[in-house]
Structures are given as C-alpha cells and as structure tokens.
Amino acid sequence: MAPHGEGSEEAMVVQDENRKPISSILIVIAMQTEAMPVVNKFQLKEDLDPVFPKGVPWVRYHGIYKDLHINLVWPGKDLTLGVDSVGTISASLVTYAAIQALQPDLIINAGTAGGFKVKGACISDVFLVSDVAFHDRRIPIPVFDLYGVGLRQCFSTPNLLKELNLKAGKLSTGDSLDMSPQDEASIVANDATVKDMEGAAVAYVADLLKVPAIFIKAVTDIVDGDKPTAEEFLQNLAAVTAALDQAVAQVVDFISGKCLSEL
Incomplete structure (x- = not known):
C-alpha cells in the first residue's frame, strides 16, 4: 500500500487531469471501411511522415x-495478404504505439460489432460500452481465469450517454468472427450485448498506460439470429458504417x- 501522502498526491493529479479541457x-x-467515413467527416489528412516504426502497415x-486535435489510427493492410489487420494483436500494438507517440487525453475505439437479439440489439444500433472482457482466453486455473477474462470498466460518460441517447451495453472480445459453443458460454458469462475483435485489447493497453477510453460499437450482424454471421456482416457493413x-x-x-469530468 502506498504511503498516505503519496496516494493523496496521485488522487489530486487524477482530479486535475479530469478538470483540464480535452485537447487531443x-x-x-x-478496418479501412470503418475509418474512411470518419476521416472524410473531419477532413483528416494522412500522415506522410509517420510516427510509427518503419515498415509497419499502420x-x-x-x-x-473545433478545439480538438484528432488523430485516427488503423492497423492498415496485412503486408502478405492485403486484408485489414483485424484482431486483438494488431489493435493492441497500434494503440500502444499511438499512445506513446501522440499522448492523447482520451481514446475512442469505434467499430462494428455483432449483437445479440436476446439482449435487445438490432442491426444499426449504436452502443456506448460500459464494460469490456475477453471470451476466448480460457485459463482454468484460479486467478489466471480472471486474468484471461480481463474484465475492465470503460471510462464513465453518463452525460454523453444521456445527451446522445445511445444504448448502453457490455462488450465481449475475441479473435474469431464466428462463435464456438465455448465462446458462447463465455460471452453469456460476460453478460455481453455486443461482441467484437478489438475492444478488450484496446482497453487493456489504455488501462496499462492510464489513458481514459470509451467504446462505440455499431451492430452489423445478429449473432444469435438466423443468418450466417459472415454473410450478414458483409451485407450490412456499408449501411452500419454510416x-x-x-x-x-x-x-x-x-x-x-x-473536460473529462463533464463527460
């Protein structure tokens, strides 16, 4: 346990940070399909002198x-196969590198996700995530099991949720688009409304480096519905991205x- 003075000082620093206007x-x-409408919306320019290590596709x-410096990053295309570098590894790496290089005040992880009709999700619903966890890191050893799930609360934004009238729900993350019976059991245990392939990894890095993060997920497919997930995802991707x-x-x-405390 930290000495009383040290803990109090740390708490004061956090309070001060939460009262500073968000500037970055x-x-x-x-995915590129998800990123480009946001890039165009805010008229962002591609970095021609990258802050990332040489050779990476990020x-x-x-x-x-307005008064915000906006940086948008995506992991780019796989150098061998040319597809979007989806999944937890790419997401965690690019998030870590971007935080180190850009020192943001706040992270927004935005993307599409599968939703569960049993939890009230519909196609094109947009959720502001309250909690994130993994569903495919099964380590059946005491305490390691909790580490595997990696449950984390997202940065609390009650005013944002109320003002924009977004839906709230829990997010479960895994590296597969489909859902095995084992994944399904873990997702149910996570009480998740939506599932994706990046969120909990971004949350892990944000927590590690103490940067507040919020998660916005739009539903492309109904995981517990009648249509094949991949088919429904591709069918709805463009409309849901909008x-x-x-x-x-x-x-x-x-x-x-x-400032952060006003969110």
Whole structure:
C-alpha cells in the first residue's frame, strides 16, 4: 500500500487531469471501411511522415476540428495478404504505439460489432460500452481465469450517454468472427450485448498506460439470429458504417470544449 501522502498526491493529479479541457483525442478503428467515413467527416489528412516504426502497415490520419486535435489510427493492410489487420494483436500494438507517440487525453475505439437479439440489439444500433472482457482466453486455473477474462470498466460518460441517447451495453472480445459453443458460454458469462475483435485489447493497453477510453460499437450482424454471421456482416457493413460515422461525429461534437469530468 502506498504511503498516505503519496496516494493523496496521485488522487489530486487524477482530479486535475479530469478538470483540464480535452485537447487531443485518439480514434482507434480496425478496418479501412470503418475509418474512411470518419476521416472524410473531419477532413483528416494522412500522415506522410509517420510516427510509427518503419515498415509497419499502420496508418495515421490527423487534423484539427473545433478545439480538438484528432488523430485516427488503423492497423492498415496485412503486408502478405492485403486484408485489414483485424484482431486483438494488431489493435493492441497500434494503440500502444499511438499512445506513446501522440499522448492523447482520451481514446475512442469505434467499430462494428455483432449483437445479440436476446439482449435487445438490432442491426444499426449504436452502443456506448460500459464494460469490456475477453471470451476466448480460457485459463482454468484460479486467478489466471480472471486474468484471461480481463474484465475492465470503460471510462464513465453518463452525460454523453444521456445527451446522445445511445444504448448502453457490455462488450465481449475475441479473435474469431464466428462463435464456438465455448465462446458462447463465455460471452453469456460476460453478460455481453455486443461482441467484437478489438475492444478488450484496446482497453487493456489504455488501462496499462492510464489513458481514459470509451467504446462505440455499431451492430452489423445478429449473432444469435438466423443468418450466417459472415454473410450478414458483409451485407450490412456499408449501411452500419454510416450509422457509426454519425455516432462518432456526435460524440466528438459533445466532447469539444469539455473536460473529462463533464463527460
């Protein structure tokens, strides 16, 4: 346990940070299709002198909107196969590198997700996530099991939730688009309304480096519905990305001119 004075000093620093106007936000997005509408919305420019290590495919766009410095990063295309570098490993790496290079005040992880109709999710619903956890890191050893789930609360934004009338729900993350019976049991245990392939990894890095993070997820497919997940995801991706873009724009507008404690 820290000495009383040291703990009090740390608490005061956190309070001061929460009262400072937000000036820099980092938007982390997994896919180019999801990223480009946001890039165009805020007229962001691609970084031609990258802050990332030489040779990595990660992409950064940046610009100023109102009083905010906006950086948007996505992991780019796989160098061998040319597809979006989705999943937890790419998300955690690019988030870590971006925090180190850009020192944001706040992270927004925005993206599409599968939703569960049993929890009230519908196609194009946009959720502001309250909690995140993993569903495919099963380690059946005491305490390691909790580490595997990696449950984390997202940064609390009650005013944002109320003002924009977004839905709230818990997010479960895994590295597969489909859902095995073991994953399903873990997702139920996580009480998740939506599932994705990046969120909990971004949350882990944000927590590690003590940067507040919020998560905005738009539903492309109903995991417990009648249609094959991959088919429904591709069918709805464009339309749902438009809903995601609108929600991100509203969130950024709400954040502008505020400090963390006002969210």
